[in-house]
Amino acid sequence: xxxxxxxxxxxxxxxxxxxxxxxxxxxxxxxxxxxxxxxxxxxxxxxxxxxxxxxxxxxxxxxxxxxxxxxxxxxxxxxxxxxxxxxxxxxxxxxxxxxxxxxxxxxxxxxxxxxxxxxxxxxxxxxxxxxxxxxxxxxxxxxxxxxxxxxxxxxxxxxxxxxxxxxxxxxxxxxxxxxxxxxxxxxxxxxxxxxxxxxxxxxxxxxxxxxxxxxxxxxxxxxxxxxxxxxxxxxxxxxxxxxxxxxxxxxxxxxxxxxxxxxxxxxxxxxxxxxxxxxxxxxxxxxxxxxxxxxxxxxxxxxxxxxxxxxxxxxxxxxxxxxxxxxxxxxxxxxxxxxxxxxxxxxxxxxxxxxxxxxxxxxxxxxxxxxxxxxxxxxxxxxxxxxxxxxxxxxxxxxxxxxxxxxxxxxxxxxxxxxxxxxxxxxxxxxxxxxxxxxxxxxxxxxxxxxxxxxxxxxxxxxxxxxxxxxxxxxxxxxxxxxxxxxxxxxxxxxxxxxxxxxxxxxxxxxxxxxxxxxxxxxxxxxxxxxxxxxxxxxxxxxxxxxxxxxxxxxxxxxxxxxxxxxxxxxxxxxxxxxxxxxxxxxxxxxxxxxxxxxxxxxxxxxxxxxxxxxxxxxxxxxxxxxxxxxxxxxxxxxxxxxxxxxxxxxxxxxxxxxx
Numbered sequence: 001x002x003x004x005x006x007x008x009x010x011x012x013x014x015x016x017x018x019x020x021x022x023x024x025x026x027x028x029x030x031x032x033x034x035x036x037x038x039x040x041x042x043x044x045x046x047x048x049x050x051x052x053x054x055x056x057x058x059x060x061x062x063x064x065x066x067x068x069x070x071x072x073x074x075x076x077x078x079x080x081x082x083x084x085x086x087x088x089x090x091x092x093x094x095x096x097x098x099x100x101x102x103x104x105x106x107x108x109x110x111x112x113x114x115x116x117x118x119x120x121x122x123x124x125x126x127x128x129x130x131x132x133x134x135x136x137x138x139x140x141x142x143x144x145x146x147x148x149x150x151x152x153x154x155x156x157x158x159x160x161x162x163x164x165x166x167x168x169x170x171x172x173x174x175x176x177x178x179x180x181x182x183x184x185x186x187x188x189x190x191x192x193x194x195x196x197x198x199x200x201x202x203x204x205x206x207x208x209x210x211x212x213x214x215x216x217x218x219x220x221x222x223x224x225x226x227x228x229x230x231x232x233x234x235x236x237x238x239x240x241x242x243x244x245x246x247x248x249x250x251x252x253x254x255x256x257x258x259x260x261x262x263x264x265x266x267x268x269x270x271x272x273x274x275x276x277x278x279x280x281x282x283x284x285x286x287x288x289x290x291x292x293x294x295x296x297x298x299x300x301x302x303x304x305x306x307x308x309x310x311x312x313x314x315x316x317x318x319x320x321x322x323x324x325x326x327x328x329x330x331x332x333x334x335x336x337x338x339x340x341x342x343x344x345x346x347x348x349x350x351x352x353x354x355x356x357x358x359x360x361x362x363x364x365x366x367x368x369x370x371x372x373x374x375x376x377x378x379x380x381x382x383x384x385x386x387x388x389x390x391x392x393x394x395x396x397x398x399x400x401x402x403x404x405x406x407x408x409x410x411x412x413x414x415x416x417x418x419x420x421x422x423x424x425x426x427x428x429x430x431x432x433x434x435x436x437x438x439x440x441x442x443x444x445x446x447x448x449x450x451x452x453x454x455x456x457x458x459x460x461x462x463x464x465x466x467x468x469x470x471x472x473x474x475x476x477x478x479x480x481x482x483x484x485x486x487x488x489x490x491x492x493x494x495x496x497x498x499x500x501x502x503x504x505x506x507x508x509x510x511x512x513x514x515x516x517x518x519x520x521x522x523x524x525x526x527x528x529x530x531x532x533x534x535x536x537x538x539x540x541x542x543x544x545x546x547x548x549x550x551x552x553x554x555x556x557x558x559x560x561x562x563x564x565x566x567x568x569x570x571x572x573x574x575x576x577x578x579x580x581x582x583x584x585x586x587x588x589x590x591x592x593x594x595x596x597x598x599x600x601x602x603x604x605x606x607x608x609x610x611x612x613x614x615x616x617x618x619x620x621x622x623x624x625x626x627x628x629x630x631x632x633x634x635x636x637x638x639x640x641x642x643x644x645x646x647x648x649x650x651x652x653x654x655x656x657x658x659x660x
Contacts, residue, residue: 027118032107034058035069036100042074043099048333049074054260054286064221073106079135079142080105086134093123109135151437152194153218155231156239157210159269160298162230164210170225171202179203187415194437207411208239229296234262237335237431237441241381242266244410244429244445245324249274252321256309256369257329259286261293267326268299277301278322282308310364314371323376325369329362331382331389335432335440355388362393370401370446378405378446385432385440391422394444398424405446418442 034056041052053067073080080102083089089105090096104124107114108131114121124131157164168178179193179201190206197203197215205211212231214220225231242263247253249272258264258279267277279294279302281287287306294302309327332355362382369378382389398407410429416436418428431441 027116028120029115031062031065031069032100032103034062034066035073035103036097038066038070039073039099039103042070048336050333050336051330054283054289056285069103069106072110073103076106076110077102079138082138082142083109083131083134086137087127087130089123089127089131092127093120096120096123105131151433151439152197152216153214153220154205154234154236154239154438155212155214155220155226156208156234156266157212158230158232158265158297159210160265160273161228167212167225167230170230175200177201191437205236208236208243211236211239229298232262232265232297234266235439237383237436237438238262238381239266240411240429240431240441240443241326241328241379242270244443245326245377245379247271247275247324251323252276252319253278253324253326254319254322254369254372255279256325256327256365257281258304259283259290261290261297263326263328264290264294264302265297265299268297268301271301273299273301275301276321277303278319279304280307280309280312282306310368312368314368315373319372320374322372322374325372325375325378326381327366327369327378328381329365330358331362331384332358332386333383335383335385335442355386359388359393362389363396366393366397367400370397370405376448379443380446381441381443383439383441385430385442387419387421390430390442390444391419391425391428394424394428395422397446401446403449404452405448408445408447410443410445418444 038049038052038056042049049067049070053063053070056063056066058066083105084098084101089101090098093101100120104114104120108124108128114124157167172178177200179197181190181193181203185193185206187206193203194213197213199215199217202212202214205213211234220226220231220233223231226233245253245267247267247270251271252275253267253271255264255267255277259281261279264277264279271277277299279290281290281304284306287304291304294304362380366378366380369375369380380394384390394407398405407424407427409427414429416430416432418425418430420426427444429441429443431438433439
């Protein structure tokens with residue numbers, strides 16, 4: 001009894017501890033609570049930090065704090081896991097969650113300390129000595145060079161609002177010193193200057209004159225230049241796509257996946273806020289961020305729309321003047337320095353499957369971008385370093401559009417090119433943290449061939465199915481002069497689109513199997529079949545079963561109407577007999593009609609036998625006839641001697657019978 005009572009006391013203590021933790025958790029700064037939510041989702045492979053943060057409702061300074069904290073915790077997560085394991089903190093403080101404990105330990109070791117007097121903070125302080133000892137032991141085996149930021153911070157001047165000279169003057173007034181270099185300075189010499197930058201110094205980028213370079217320790221968000229929208233924190237690698245697109249003032253440009261809007265603002269600045277920009281994004285929260293960013297940057301030529309770019313009609317008259325398209329679709333984000341693939345991606349099988357899905361999605365978007373009739377240049381870019389999302393996508397699209405577009409070399413002087421595993425790899429551009437001191441990036445540019453028009457342009461029938469298993473692009477192609485079939489008009493008929501590989505005289509059953517996938521794309525047809533509850537929807541007798549169900553429904557309605565008439569009508573006893581006989585006659589007529597219709601349908605279904613079965617029956621009949629003819633011929637070819645012997649035997653038998 002004493003053991004049971006002690007066990008109950010321990011259980012009750014744990015329950016009370018959890019209740020008190022929930023109460024004390026409310027006193028924890030909101031930055032840590034929100035960071036735990038984001039970190040747990042990132043570790044569960046629900047997206048990288050940017051995508052998960054984009055789905056939250058965080059705004060302003062809290063958004064920046066949480067984003068920065070989660071990014072740093074992810075960088076040091078292997079070390080933090082080792083510390084939690086050595087100190088047994090999760091065992092001592094059983095109410096701690098792993099992600100939350102890791103965030104607090106990071107703040108205690110690498111941050112400015114833990115504020116407040118909440119119970120979780122006090123628990124970390126009680127174990128401070130053990131945490132420091134575990135950290136000193138773990139850091140001996142930990143490679144800090146692999147996680148330390150190796151590239152500087154970049155700031156692009158918003159030339160819509162201000163000028164480069166005005167920003168330089170402002171920086172000098174705030175005691176910042178510019179590091180200058182000659183025009184004859186080599187790229188390697190420039191890289192050495194960037195690596196040796198110290199706090200309080202900056203320089204102008206080697207390739208782009210409105211891009212400023214600062215040391216990695218510089219906090220640019222506290223400047224009034226950043227808060228007023230005069231500069232934007234933008235990595236050099238993401239500057240390259242707009243530079244390659246090279247839009248001019250007065251052009252019409254389409255930004256396919258525009259959110260959060262940094263590249264859209266860059267396009268507007270290159271166009272001097274003159275012309276037209278169509279910006280699309282399908283995610284609602286990211287679209288809201290896009291609108292806020294464009295308004296803050298004073299972009300007046302952008303028309304932002306909350307819509308999936310893949311569903312945008314390329315033949316819309318308003319796109320007749322679109323000559324430039326920038327496509328920066330969703331990707332794995334493997335090129336981001338702040339992203340730790342060892343933490344967020346757990347299994348190689350999941351990685352490969354995810355990359356295949358992303359590549360299929362990117363191929364569809366890039367093909368759709370090339371469908372615009374007047375487009376001359378299309379720039380495709382990702383912040384990924386995998387070949388599946390980069391060179392492979394370009395290779396697949398060129399196989400389809402090679403007669404209309406060519407791949408143009410992006411910044412030929414740039415030292416890092418695409419993968420040698422692909423024929424067009426040398427025309428693509430890559431960036432990485434080791435060689436270019438930037439995030440990992442990929443850029444490719446398509447340019448329309450001279451004289452190429454839309455006459456033989458491949459158009460695609462949009463997929464009605466929402467299942468996004470983009471293993472192959474199986475959509476039907478049509479020429480420019482051919483009429484694209486209206487799916488809604490053909491829903492009732494369910495007529496499959498004839499494939500180019502169909503052979504005349506092929507059995508109807510095989511043809512239907514080929515066209516079954518295209519018929520499945522029509523959602524309304526499947527809904528009607530589900531409503532009729534027709535099981536075993538066979539390809540050849542689907543129409544017969546549908547008609548039989550409709551006939552049953554009509555006959556049931558007629559019988560119900562007859563019954564209602566019989567109940568409601570007040571007839572004399574003698575007349576009831578006549579009425580009953582009439583109803584029986586009517587039911588017999590209805591049953592006869594049903595039998596006729598069924599027999600008619602059976603005969604129709606029998607008439608719809610394939611040519612193959614008919615030929616097979618004919619062949620069998622011919623074989624049987626040939627056998628019969630051969631037998632007759634053999635009988636005819638029997639020699640006369642055999643017949644004479646038989647006749648002699650018969651005569652002998654007849655004589656014996658007569659004698660007897």
